[in-house]
Structures are given as C-alpha cells and as structure tokens.
Amino acid sequence: MNTRTLDYVLKRIGFSIMTVFVVLTFNFVLFRALPGSAVTDLSRVPNSTPALREALARQFGLADSKWQQYFIYLKQLLHGNLGVSYINGLPVWHNLTTDLSNTIPMVGLGTLLAIVFGIWSGVTSAWRWHRPADYLLTNTAIAFYSFPTQWLGLMLVMIFGRYLPTTGMNDPFAVGGSAWSHALDTFRHMILPAVAVALTLYGQYTLVVRSAVLEVLGEDFVLTARAKGIPARTILRRYVLRNALLPIVTLIALSIGYVVGGALLVETVFTWPGIGLAVYQSVLSRDYPMLQGAFLILTLSVVMLNLVADLLSLKLDPRVAE
Amino acid sequence: MTTTNHADTPVSTEERPRRGWLAKLVHHRKAGVVGAAILLVFVVLALGAHWFAPYSTINASGAVFAPPSGRHWLGTNDGGIDMVSLLIQGGRISMLVGFAAALVAAIPGALVGILSGYFGGWVDTVLMRITDFFLVIPVIPVMIAIAAVWGPSLFHLIIAIGVLLWTSTARVLRAQVKTLRERTFVRRTVNLGASRTRVLYRHILPHVAPLLIAQTVITMALAIFYETALAFLGLGDPTAVSWGTIIEDGFLRTAISTGAWWAIVPPGVCVALVVISAYLVGQSIEEALNPRLRVANVSPRSWKIRPLVGRGKDAL
Numbered sequence: 328m329n330t331r332t333l334d335y336v337l338k339r340i341g342f343s344i345m346t347v348f349v350v351l352t353f354n355f356v357l358f359r360a361l362p363g364s365a366v367t368d369l370s371r372v373p374n375s376t377p378a379l380r381e382a383l384a385r386q387f388g389l390a391d392s393k394w395q396q397y398f399i400y401l402k403q404l405l406h407g408n409l410g411v412s413y414i415n416g417l418p419v420w421h422n423l424t425t426d427l428s429n430t431i432p433m434v435g436l437g438t439l440l441a442i443v444f445g446i447w448s449g450v451t452s453a454w455r456w457h458r459p460a461d462y463l464l465t466n467t468a469i470a471f472y473s474f475p476t477q478w479l480g481l482m483l484v485m486i487f488g489r490y491l492p493t494t495g496m497n498d499p500f501a502v503g504g505s506a507w508s509h510a511l512d513t514f515r516h517m518i519l520p521a522v523a524v525a526l527t528l529y530g531q532y533t534l535v536v537r538s539a540v541l542e543v544l545g546e547d548f549v550l551t552a553r554a555k556g557i558p559a560r561t562i563l564r565r566y567v568l569r570n571a572l573l574p575i576v577t578l579i580a581l582s583i584g585y586v587v588g589g590a591l592l593v594e595t596v597f598t599w600p601g602i603g604l605a606v607y608q609s610v611l612s613r614d615y616p617m618l619q620g621a622f623l624i625l626t627l628s629v630v631m632l633n634l635v636a637d638l639l640s641l642k643l644d645p646r647v648a649e
Numbered sequence: 650m651t652t653t654n655h656a657d658t659p660v661s662t663e664e665r666p667r668r669g670w671l672a673k674l675v676h677h678r679k680a681g682v683v684g685a686a687i688l689l690v691f692v693v694l695a696l697g698a699h700w701f702a703p704y705s706t707i708n709a710s711g712a713v714f715a716p717p718s719g720r721h722w723l724g725t726n727d728g729g730i731d732m733v734s735l736l737i738q739g740g741r742i743s744m745l746v747g748f749a750a751a752l753v754a755a756i757p758g759a760l761v762g763i764l765s766g767y768f769g770g771w772v773d774t775v776l777m778r779i780t781d782f783f784l785v786i787p788v789i790p791v792m793i794a795i796a797a798v799w800g801p802s803l804f805h806l807i808i809a810i811g812v813l814l815w816t817s818t819a820r821v822l823r824a825q826v827k828t829l830r831e832r833t834f835v836r837r838t839v840n841l842g843a844s845r846t847r848v849l850y851r852h853i854l855p856h857v858a859p860l861l862i863a864q865t866v867i868t869m870a871l872a873i874f875y876e877t878a879l880a881f882l883g884l885g886d887p888t889a890v891s892w893g894t895i896i897e898d899g900f901l902r903t904a905i906s907t908g909a910w911w912a913i914v915p916p917g918v919c920v921a922l923v924v925i926s927a928y929l930v931g932q933s934i935e936e937a938l939n940p941r942l943r944v945a946n947v948s949p950r951s952w953k954i955r956p957l958v959g960r961g962k963d964a965l
Contacts, residue, residue: 346782473924475877478917485905588789607882610797625790633785
C-alpha cells in the first residue's frame with residue numbers, strides 16, 4: 328500500500344467518521360433541541376401542575392441545559408443506550424437488533440436478485456443496442472423505476488396473494504414443526520417482499536449497467552478483441568464486464584440509501600417484522616425513542632456500507648486513489 | 650419547453666415557415682414532446698380540477714367499491730366516492746407538492762452548484778463535502794423523521810422533501826459552470842474588466858438556466874415519488890387527497906381483499922406516467938443543450954470507428 332492509497336483510505340474513513348458525528352448531532356437537534364419539538368414540549372401535557380411539569384422535566388432530563396443534554400446523549404450512545412420504547416417498555420436497542428436481524432436476510436435476498444437480474448438485463452440491452460430487445464428491456468426497466476415502491480408491493484399481493492403468504496414472517500398457526508419446516512415457512516414468507524425489493528431496484532441497476540457497458544464497448548481494445556475473432560461471450564465477460572464493474576459498484580453503493588427507503592415501504596406492505604415496520608409503527612404510535620433509534624441505525628448503516636463500497640472500488644481499481 | 654429546440658435549430662430558421670419549426674421539434678425530440686404532452690394534460694387536469702372532476706370527492710356518489718361502469722369510469726372507493734374525481738383532485742395536491750418541493754430544492758442546488766463551480770478552491774471543497782454528506786444520508790428515513798417530529802401538513806412535507814433533493818442539481822450545475830468558466834467568451838469578458846457579479850449574472854446564469862429547469866423537472870418527479878411514500882406511511886396531510894393518500898387508503902381499507910383493483914391501480918399508474926414524462930422532458934432539454942451527450946454515446950454504441958473529421962454525412 329503506497330502513501331497515496333493510504334492517504335485515500337484515511338480520507339474516506341475520516342469523512343465517514345465526520346458524517347457519523349453530524350448524523351448523531353442532527354438526531355439530537357431534530358428530536359430534542361428544535362423549538363416545539365415533540366419530545367421536549369411539555370405544554371402538550373394538558374392541565375399539568377407546576378410540580379408535575381418539574382417531575383416530568385427531571386424524568387426526561389429536560390432540566391439540564393441543552394449542551395449538558397447533548398453530552399449526556401453522546402455518552403449514553405457510547406454505552407449503546409438508545410432509551411426505552413414508549414410502547415413495549417423494552418430498551419430500544421434490544422427491539423432494534425431483533426428487527427434488524429429480520430430485515431437483513433429479506434433485503435439482502437431482494438438486493439441480490441436485483442443485482443443479478445439488473446446486470447443480466449443491462450448487459451443484454453447494451454449488447455443489443457437499438458434493437459427490439461434493447462427497447463423492450465430498457466423501457467421495462469424505466470417503467471419499474473417509476474412505479475411507487477409500495478404500489479408495486481400491493482400489485483404483488485394482488486396477483487400472487489393466492490399462492491404465497493403476504494403477511495408476517497411465519498405462519499402463526501404452524502406450531503411444533505421441525506426447525507427445517509420452520510425455515511421453509513420463513514422462506515416462503517420472504518419471497519414476495521424480496522421480489523418487491525428487487526423489482527424497485529432492478530430498473531435503476533439495468534440503466535446503470537447498460538450505460539457503463541456501452542461506454543466500455545466503444546473502447547479500442549474491444550474492437551481489437553473482435554478483430555481477433557474472440558467469441559462475443561468471452562469479450563463480454565473478460566473485457567467488458569470487468570472494466571464496467573467500477574461504475575457499477577459505485578452506483579450500487581449510492582443506491583444503498585434508496586434500498587433502505589424501499590425496504591421500509593415493502594416491510595410496511597407485507598408487515599415483515601423488520602426495522603422498516605418498526606419505523607412505520609413508531610410513526611403511527613408516536614414512539615419517539617424507537618423512531619430516533621431506528622433513524623440512527625438506518626443512517627449509520629448506510630454510511631458504513633458506503634465506506635465499504637469506497638474501499639471495494641479502491642480494491643477493484645487502485646487508480647481511484649489518484 | 651420551447652427551449653428544447655435551440656441546439657438543433659440551424660441558422661436558417663428565418664427562411665423556414667413556422668410549421669417546419671414545430672415539425673422539427675416533434676421529429677427530433679419525440680420522447681421529450683410526448684413527455685411534455687402528458688405532463689401538460691396532468692397540469693391542465695390539476696389546475697381545472699373543479700371543472701373536470703365529475704363528482705364530489707367528499708360525498709358518496711355510488712355504491713361501496715362499485716366496479717367501473719358508464720357512470721363511474723374507474724368505479725368507486727370504500728366510501729362510494731368516484732375514483733376519477735379522486736384521481737383528478739389527488740393529482741392537484743401531488744403535483745403541487747412536487748412542484749413546490751422542486752422549487753425549494755432548486756435554490757440551494759443552484760447556489761451550491763454555481764458558487765462551487767465558479768469560485769473553485771476552498772469554496773468548492775467545502776460545498777462539495779456538504780453535498781457528499783447529503784448524498785450519503787438515506788432520504789426516506791430523514792424525511793420520515795422530519796415529517797413525524799413536525800407533524801403532518803403539506804408545508805412540512807414540501808420542506809422535508811425539498812431540503813434533501815438538491816444534491817444532483819448542484820453537481821450537474823457545478824460541472825457545467827466549471828467548463829463555462831474556461832470558455833473563451835467568459836475569459837474575454839473577464840479580461841475586458843467585467844466584475845465577478847456581472848460575469849455570473851450576464852454570462853454564467855443564462856447558460857445554466859435551461860439546465861436548471863431540466864434538473865428541476867426531474868426533481869419534481871422525484872418529489873412526487875417521495876410524497877406518495879410519505880403519504881403511504883401516514884405522514885401526509887390528513888385533510889388533503891393526493892395520489893399517495895389514495896394508495897394508502899386502498900391499502901388500509903382492504904381494497905385488495907375485496908378485489909377492488911380499480912381503487913389502487915390507477916393512482917400508481919398516474920404517478921409512473923408523471924415520473925416518466927418528467928424524466929423524458931428533463932433528458933430532452935439536457936440533450937438539446939449538450940449535443941455532445943448524444944454524439945459521445947452514439948459513437949461507441951454503434952460499433953463504428955469514430956470519424957476522423959466532422960460528424961454525420963460529411964464525416965471522413
């Protein structure tokens with residue numbers, strides 16, 4: 328690792344740390360410090376006596392100055408304390424880790440499907456440039472890219488609801504089965520939400536892959552390869568796709584935020600008990616500690632995944648550092 | 650929308666009849682014209698919602714979940730309210746939110762893009778760091794947090810969407826301004842002693858304005874998209890009907906298990922139509938402004954060796 332590469336890595340890590348810090352501060356300011364913010368506004372307690380107000384202020388730590396509150400908040404975060412949910416009285420951290428462990432397999436499967444299908448349809452449409460296959464694939468991609476995520480999910484429910492389960496993660500009446508049948512049941516429940524995630528993402532991926540591949544197809548070395556009589560499949564795999572990988576990785580990384588937003592809507596449609604559904608329910612029940620914690624975890628994971636993508640693109644092409 | 654044809658119109662426009670101008674526009678920017686036409690239809694419907702909506706959107710005018718018929722072209726919803734009327738009224742709010750949020754986003758987008766492109770140096774570094782930060786932050790959770798803490802209202806929705814969607818405008822404008830700054834006519838003006846403000850106002854701004862319009866049209870599409878998402882999550886204005894709240898109502902009030910597809914399919918199609926047409930219009934404007942965008946894409950795509958001199962018929 329030469330100095331320039333090291334410099335690049337350190338810069339990216341520094342930027343991520345700064346972003347994390349800004350997110351933490353924003354989280355505090357939005358929920359606590361803004362005038363009329365939902366948590367600090369005690370005037371929302373009707374007919375309260377001064378004594379009750381004071382007790383509430385002490386209980387929620389509102390008596391201290393804003394700066395003190397900010398430092399207490401940071402200190403508690405370092406200890407992994409995100410507060411207690413208003414609804415079930417359990418620590419937010421506990422609730423969210425359970426939710427997150429449900430979200431990751433479903434969204435992971437959906438994203439994987441989207442990447443595989445997006446690369447296939449993007450490469451195919453670039454190879455068949457300005458021919459019927461290209462128009463068909465590109466226009467389908469644009470259409471799926473434009474439909475609202477939740478609407479696509481609802482369409483899946485409407486069309487496939489008869490054949491596959493559409494709510495929750497397990498059949499509530501399937502008690503006492505083996506671990507294998509339990510896993511199979513979870514997988515059956517996972518199919519439709521994962522497909523919904525894939526459908527909302529693959530359009531964008533197709534367009535990105537298509538333009539990246541088209542760019543490489545115009546390079547002189549591809550022409551040379553063709554002149555040498557190398558079969559098309561080999562050209563695509565060895566010469567084109569390898570070189571197109573960098574913009575693809577970058578753009579997929581940038582779409583992670585979009586994945587998170589899409590997962591939120593999909594989980595709401597399919598009542599998949601993940602972090603997105605937790606956000607939806609805490610919005611409905613005004614469970615601010617949960618909302619704050621979920622927001623924090625979602626943003627932080629996006630920042631982290633972006634850092635990973637940055638380092639991955641460095642690995643793919645060391646010239647990035649220059 | 651008329652800006653689309655500038656780059657294409659040859660010098661000899663004056664000799665041609667007016668009809669040729671329009672025909673040329675339609676011929677060269679088919680996608681853009683189609684997009685503009687669809688958008689125009691939606692805008693007219695939204696502006697004249699009171700005249701176009703056949704029934705009331707508050708009082709029932711038919712049976713609950715009545716299927717499409719001669720009287721109700723798209724049937725009725727769970728309250729017996731005519732779907733066509735709801736869609737027209739909903740389009741009004743969705744387009745309003747989209748338009749207003751795009752305007753809100755255009756201001757920081759233009760400022761950041763032009764300033765960092767024109768001044769460069771540390772101004773550029775600082776502004777681009779801030780833009781990077783906004784690019785990394787996931788949009789929907791932030792919007793949810795803002796809308797949930799401030800409470801549901803159209804105004805909050807517009808601000809929450811607008812303050813997050815300016816990054817791509819800023820980046821596109823920055824790139825354009827950077828190349829403009831090095832163009833001969835700008836450097837000459839500077840050498841003739843024009844002040845920075847004058848260069849910015851007289852020479853840079855007019856050149857990036859159409860690009861800003863293109864970006865704003867695209868942002869409008871995105872904003873409509875996000876409005877439906879927030880409305881679906883129960884963060885829309887409860888007093889206003891929008892395409893987002895129509896989808897939400899269909900979901901919450903069991904339109905699906907009733908089999909009432911007409912209560913849920915049309916709003917999604919409307920959103921997609923507006924989003925696609927806005928993209929088409931925005932893209933056409935950008936392509937018209939930057940003909941190189943097309944040529945650069947064409948030469949590799951068509952599997953031909955690039956011509957040594959010239960383009961098109963007279964290429965060598």
